[in-house]
Amino acid sequence: MTDPLTYIDFMAQMLNGLASNSFSPDLAALDAMIATLLVSP
Secondary structure (H helix, E strand, O other): OOOHHHHHHHHHHHHHOOOHHHOOOOHHHHHHHHHOOOOOO
16 A cells, blocks of 8 residues: 555545445444433543
């Protein structure tokens, strides 16, 4: 790999172009679960 920043940019664009249900678990389900977390000091 001669240019890691170009590779990272390419991969980010590719992943951002995928639907949320292309991932396991589905990103929408993961977002819903994270939204229920409560963090306190």
